[in-house]
Amino acid sequence: KAGVTQTPRYLIKTRGQQVTLSCSPISGHRSVSWYQQTPGQGLQFLFEYFSETQRNKGNFPGRFSGRQFSNSRSEMNVSTLELGDSALYLCASSPGTSGNTIYFGEGSWLTVV
Amino acid sequence: AQSVTQPDIHITVSEGASLELRCNYSYGATPYLFWYVQSPGQGLQLLLKYFSGDTLVQGIKGFEAEFKRSQSSFNLRKPSVHWSDAAEYFCAVGGINTGTASKLTFGTGTRLQVTL
Numbered sequence: 001k002a003g004v005t006q007t008p009r010y011l012i013k014t015r016g017q018q019v020t021l022s023c024s025p026i027s028g029h030r031s032v033s034w035y036q037q038t039p040g041q042g043l044q045f046l047f048e049y050f051s052e053t054q055r056n057k058g059n060f061p062g063r064f065s066g067r068q069f070s071n072s073r074s075e076m077n078v079s080t081l082e083l084g085d086s087a088l089y090l091c092a093s094s095p096g097t098s099g100n101t102i103y104f105g106e107g108s109w110l111t112v113v
Numbered sequence: 114a115q116s117v118t119q120p121d122i123h124i125t126v127s128e129g130a131s132l133e134l135r136c137n138y139s140y141g142a143t144p145y146l147f148w149y150v151q152s153p154g155q156g157l158q159l160l161l162k163y164f165s166g167d168t169l170v171q172g173i174k175g176f177e178a179e180f181k182r183s184q185s186s187f188n189l190r191k192p193s194v195h196w197s198d199a200a201e202y203f204c205a206v207g208g209i210n211t212g213t214a215s216k217l218t219f220g221t222g223t224r225l226q227v228t229l
Contacts, residue, residue, distance in 0.1 A: 102215060
């Protein structure tokens with residue numbers, strides 16, 4: 001069974017640009033969550049999508065958005081990039097119901113210059 | 114608000130020695146607890162989880178953790194550390210309800226160094 005796949009793995013963007021990151025969950029999983037990891041703030045929850053609907057949201061500005069497709073694949077978008085958005089963005093996949101194990105992908109490393 | 118505290122930022126142990134990583138949580142309901150490990154430049158690998166039942170849970174790579182509700186703790190242990198265990202370890206808490214199960218709050222992590 002394939003794991004959680006995130007693309008691209010590494011990218012460099014310029015301040016003010018926007019970026020889209022993609023996540024393919026484990027087959028059969030309906031929940032996809034996104035996390036930001038930085039040295040200063042640690043691991044922080046961005047949002048969760050379940051069956052194409054945003055089910056939970058963290059405390060991030062509106063520049064951070066996401067969506068989920070009917071095949072459960074998810075994308076997150078960051079608009080008007082700031083230097084502080086440089087981070088490892090991790091996607092997590094689970095069946096989406098109580099007690100399920102949550103699996104993480106390898107992450108997408110975003111550098112904003 | 115939920116929170117997780119990992120009081121030890123950095124721990125060094127000798128190969129073959131025992132290990133205990135501390136984790137304390139604050140959660141307004143019954144928690145769903147995890148330990149993950151992260152090697153440099155990698156994602157998070159699940160070591161073990163506690164959802165309900167036996168408070169001593171076994172995980173991969175010889176790790177175990179004990180849930181103590183009275184102390185709000187979920188400490189990770191390993192009887193004999195291997196050099197390959199050097200990594201960063203994260204404790205996380207989520208809810209047991211379907212709507213909150215995937216919204217995890219993480220601790221700040223404990224970096225484990227293993228000396229030969």
